[in-house]
Amino acid sequence: MPLTAPRILVVEDEPVINQAVTERLQGSGYDVVQAWDGPGAVALCAETSPDLVVLDVMLPGFDGHEVCRRIQAQRPVPVLMLTARDDEADILVGLGVGADDYLTKPFRMRELVARVAALLRRVERAAELADRSPAPLGDLGDLHVDAASRRVRVGGDEVHLTPTEFDLLLCLAGSPGTVLTREHLYAEVWGWSGASGTRTVDSHVKALRAKIGAHRVRTVHGVGYALETGTSA
Structure with a gap:
């Protein structure tokens, strides 16, 4: 305690x-x-x-x-x-x-x-994650995520994310191209399991897309989301 x-x-x-x-x-x-x-x-x-x-x-x-x-x-x-x-x-x-x-x-x-x-x-x-991850995740197409400094660049331009948006992106970026369920994202990012949180995930994904580009986060209807590494829609 x-x-x-x-x-x-x-x-x-x-x-x-x-x-x-x-x-x-x-x-x-x-x-x-x-x-x-x-x-x-x-x-x-x-x-x-x-x-x-x-x-x-x-x-x-x-x-x-x-x-x-x-x-x-x-x-x-x-x-x-x-x-x-x-x-x-x-x-x-x-x-x-x-x-x-x-x-x-x-x-x-x-x-x-x-x-x-x-x-x-x-x-x-x-x-704790920042302490364990001193190195950047690297480039995912033209998306650059630095876990240690908690900074994101898109095409060379820095993008300001809220703490939760960054953690959501970091979770998706850990398995690029892999579809992660809403329930998994809610448990990993918010630390709280339950179906009531899936709308929270959806809303944060929309906010994240508005900042890094809608095409970068793919929706798999009825399942969840995946981070795409391509540079165009």
């Missing part, structure tokens, strides 16, 4: 939900700080340096997407976004500004705690 409990920032303007999430996370052994609006969340994140943020989309001041954009500009931090709308466009916006995962309201507290634990484990695994 770590000497210091991971710190979680809970950002939710509904007092009942904020307190319920806070108490459940505290009961699971986390150190929790609370914010109720956009500006307060950004300020508290800078002040307390949380290990993870649970972030509602709809907030006073400015919304969760803007909060996520601002806190990721301060320093990379895992973000679990809470959304009242199961709308793919909204979810992709959240992923595009740096969210790592999302839950649609209403959600079960047990699943929220499991997602939080999985995201924190993913951060630990990413650090």
Whole structure:
């Protein structure tokens, strides 16, 4: 067990939900700080340096997407976004500004705690992977993935990926051309097994394609995804 409990920032303007999430996370052994609006969340994140943020989309001041954009500009931090709308466009916006995962309201507290634990484990695994992989993976066509520096170049141009997008690409790049199931990707990248995560994988793949090129990740319908190494669609 770590000497210091991971710190979680809970950002939710509904007092009942904020307190319920806070108490459940505290009961699971986390150190929790609370914010109720956009500006307060950004300020508290800078002040307390949380290990993870649970972030509602709809907030006073400015919304969760803007909060996520601002806190990721301060320093990379895992973000679990809470959304009242199961709308793919909204979810992709959240992923595009740096969210790592999302839950649609209403959600079960047990699943929220499991997602939080999985995201924190993913951060630990990413650090371990970087330690074990000092050398770049090399060139996959004109796609260059460097595990140690966590940098990606496409055709010589550097591409900015969120931590989760990079881990997803790294997982696919480990077996180029091989079809990996959604369940396998969710277990490997998010550290959480279950069919409920397959839409999370699909959404992240769409966000990843928008950055590295849609033709680079092949869909095998009903199965999963494979990284292609060709340079054209």
